[in-house]
Amino acid sequence: STLDPHSFPTRRSSDLTEKKHTWHWVHQAISMAQVAGLHRNPGQTSDRSLCYRIWWGCLIRDRLNSLGTSRPMMINSLDCDIPILTMDDLQEPEDDEMQYAVKLMFIELVKLCQYIEGILSLRHDVMPSGDAPLDQIKVCDETLHHWLENLPPAAKRQEPGLLDTGKVNTAALYRAVLHAAYKYVLYYSLRTECSLTIKLKHGDFGAAWTVDFV
Numbered sequence: 001s002t003l004d005p006h007s008f009p010t011r012r013s014s015d016l017t018e019k020k021h022t023w024h025w026v027h028q029a030i031s032m033a034q035v036a037g038l039h040r041n042p043g044q045t046s047d048r049s050l051c052y053r054i055w056w057g058c059l060i061r062d063r064l065n066s067l068g069t070s071r072p073m074m075i076n077s078l079d080c081d082i083p084i085l086t087m088d089d090l091q092e093p094e095d096d097e098m099q100y101a102v103k104l105m106f107i108e109l110v111k112l113c114q115y116i117e118g119i120l121s122l123r124h125d126v127m128p129s130g131d132a133p134l135d136q137i138k139v140c141d142e143t144l145h146h147w148l149e150n151l152p153p154a155a156k157r158q159e160p161g162l163l164d165t166g167k168v169n170t171a172a173l174y175r176a177v178l179h180a181a182y183k184y185v186l187y188y189s190l191r192t193e194c195s196l197t198i199k200l201k202h203g204d205f206g207a208a209w210t211v212d213f214v
Contacts (some may be wrong), residue, residue: 039080052089054203056110063113072124101154101171108155
C-alpha cells in the first residue's frame, strides 16, 4: 500500500526540531487516506475490513501524536462517517485466544482515542466561552470513566501474577499500552482543567497555556 512508507515513520521518536518529525508523516498518511476516501463508510465492499483497519490506525496515530506533541489533531470526527470498529471487522478464523485479545485491545484503543477528541481540541480553542470548556472536560472524564468500567474482561487491568504464562504474552503487552494511554489521558485532562481554571481566574487564556504546557 502507498500508505505504508508514510505511516511507518510515525512510529519513531525524533527531535521536535527535525524538519520531518513524526507529525509530518502522520499528516502525510492521513491526507492520503482521506483522498482515498477511507474516512467514509465503504459499505459492503470486499476490502471493507482493510479500509477500516487502515483508517482507524490513522486515527489512533493522529490522537496519540496530538496528545504527545500538543499539536492540533488532523482528523475531525464530524468529517467522518465510517462506523466504529467491531470484532467482526478484525477477527479471522485462525485467530487463537491471544490474537483475539490483542484485536480486542485495538478496538478499545480506538474507542479511547475517539473519546479524547473533546479534551485535545480545548488546547487549541482560541475563543473559549465561559465555563463551557470545563463542562466539556467533565463530560469527557465521565465518558472515560464509563469506558474503563465497561472494558471487556480481557482488556481490564490485571495483576502481574496473572500475566505469567511461561511464554511471551503479547496480549499483556498491548493491555499495558492501553492502560498506560488511559493514565496519560487522565493526566492530560487534569492538566488542561488546571490551565483553564487559571484562564477563568485571570482572564488570560494564552498565559494559562504558557504556565502549564511549556
